[in-house]
Amino acid sequence: MAAAAPPHENSGRIQEGSTMAKSSYAVTIAGGGSTFTPGIALMLLKEHDRFPVDKVVFYDNDAERQEIVAKACEIYFKENAPELDFSYTTDPEEAFTGIDFVLAHIRVGKYAMRELDEKIPLKYGCVGQETCGAGGIAYGMRSIGGVIEILDYMEKYSPDAWMLNYSNPAAIVAEACRVLRPDSKIINICDMPIDLMDKMAVMCGLKDHRDLQYSYYGLNHYGWFTKIFDKQGNDLMPQIKKHMAKNGYLDGISHEEGQEQHIDESWIHTFGKAKDVYAIDPETIPNTYLKYYTYPDYVVETSNPNYTRANEVMDGREKRVFGACRKVIESGTAEGAGFEADAHATYIVDLACALAENTGERFLLIVPNDGAVSNFDETAMVEVPCIVGSNGYEKICQGKVPQWQKGMLEQQVSVEKLVVQAWVEGSYQKLWQALTLSATIPSAKVAKQILDDLIEVNKDYWPELK
Template identity: 60%
Template sequence: MAKRGDGKKFSVLIAGGGSTYTPGIVLTLLNGLDKFPLRKLKFYDIDGERQEKIAEATEILLKERAPEIEFLATTDPEKAFTDVDFVMAQIRVGKYAMRDVDEKIPLKHGVVGQETTGPGGIAYGLRSIPGVIGLVKYMEKYSPDAWMLNYSNPAAIVAEATRRECPNSKIINICDMPIGIMDRMAEIVGLKDRNELDFRYYGLNHFGWWTDVWDKEGNNLMPELKEYVSKNGYWIGGDYDKGTEASWEATFKMAADTFALDPTTLPNTYLKYYMYPTQVVEHSDPHHTRTDEVREHREKNVFSECKRIVKEGTAKDTNFVPDDHSTYIVDLCEAIAYNTHQRMLAIIPNEGAISNIDPTATVEVPCLFGSNGPERLAMGEAAQYQAGMITEQNSVEKLAVDAWQQHSYTKLWQAFSLCKIVPDAKVAKDILDEMIIANKDYWPELK
């Protein structure tokens, strides 16, 4: 365990160096060198050409801001994973071409098309499992004392798979969606950011509820938040939401509808897909989905900015900024490195954290983070409404991993048909059969 001021510097690997989220992580690391000093920064990606575009701009940024940090971008796993303290994993197996399929095939059948929920999320999960497990194996081989913080989606299915396949590995599955919502909560009640909040939360990834929110003095913020969310959802507007894409505006606003189903808690935004799938489909364009928006905005903007930096030879005027994704993962590294026991969310085996839920479920609950990883906090019993939904969705996730492990068509069909988003088993089978063809290069052969 390191101590602040002892001179120890850390080596960080970003696995998925070609991700559009990588520049934000780099900037967050550079902005926090006084708290979390670096000696090495590495990128690893199997798509060297895509990664190189980010790496060239990063190299210029590092030379201007922190030339003492050793930098390497590579497609060689041994070079990447040797001598690292933390691995930040954010891979997308199949890239946006397969995300496009995940969204559009279900919509063709009148079912929600979304990258982490429903059929699309299950399809993505079966692609992600071997990719993430491969990263864990590299880390254990070349840097066995390192920690992996995994953002690779869909986190719930990945977490269930790593629980089974890598039970003793030092991988922590995390998600920034609740973090972004808590920043919005802080803004609603007039606080600086999420770090000024205390909270209780339970559920599955992209499938959870806040039962309590306080400020650091112990004042109950739930009444004020509930009143706001009942009218506006988590939408704030104005300068705060300047640049927020239309699809996210709709998602934040729709939290009001989800909240109405249980006014005793505050919902994760992704619950809209499970509670109002018909409405979501009605407002979806099956020919222009979230993947197209990402390509037109984030993807285009990030790579254009990298190209500009390389062309001009300077990153001094860059428009890259840290975001929820990057600040959360760096905060977690700092908590582990310095044993701070900061309270943050993670997706971990339940083991009693939610007392009336399967102990082997991979749940998302607050944990205290220190040098030995996360220590889950007890959230008590889930209410009947939440317990029923969690049990059903957790079964979907377990069946999906069963299907991957057993190469079972039936298990995967069961996962599709049990999912609350899918109307019946016939529709589930039709979607699955199309998904099998589309994923022939990624999924195991199902029997």
């Protein structure tokens, strides 16, 4: 089992005696019915030369939803990779036996519950967002049990496998794994910083995030870049800061292949608003999600309480992907269906490859602090750069954070810890405290009103609170 190293400059989690390198690997995608699953599966094929995969299993507890995605992918695989051993199942033993990696991106409650996560807080004039504020807390209370269940399946049927978890809200899920499964082989990751680094690369005339070296600290969806260099060691921060001060991340949207046409309007607003978040501390480059905590009034004013991001996704990506899958199934061929590898999935393959092939690459991971941020809670699950190889990860120390960031981080990490304590203890009081402490909620009175509404709609998903 994984054992945490003591705090030092490059502290981390080292897996003793781990020599994973093989001629090929078996992968289970947990969340087989997700709209992101086809893109991830195709990315595995695209990257076959450096990360050879000979077996892919889709797992989901929603058989009907998964079957639509899986049948379409099955047709694609037969046409493009007939040698691949592909299957899909709702049986945990079948899904998690004999595999090397679990790629987990589950959504407990699906988009119907996400819609409630967003609309209930907005009813009380508070931020309604998938991973931030009350919505993120509600989602976290649903996700903890689902992620722990999948982790336990993996350890039961394939104890030497690694689980790469990018299920949201990653900060709360990571804290729950730290508390409930501290020795498990799970790495919690997020693609948002990768997307932002891709945009910064474009600002500097570079191809993508792989051309950058960086320093970063924070919590998931709650952090700051402090240094950005190119591979030759040139400081890119002055150039990036000029773009941020003028247009936020908007200057980093690539115009190649009409990429800007595929970005939803809500994200355009988010990338633009980063200009104002950056202005608070122009010495660092902020994660876009910080807008929800620093400008909650703006977020509420510009939100439509009757049509939130969940509706946008259901009417957009959800319909597009499932429409394409049904078209493939009906026609019997994936040709012309528009299936393509998801560029954002490259970081998942990169991480799996680093673990499997001992590449020693740098990744932003969500890991126990243990001194990586020296003036912050030792037990916090921080998002910091790590060096990854076949024995696990080693954290790169980020030193002390300034008072502004420290104050924000202390508040937010307390919210996340209280949520996990509430789940573990079944505590109404702890969850009320978590909501009251959130920077997105103005008072304990409003926090209680939101909580009571959330309890009512989450009866089938949350533990009973007393």
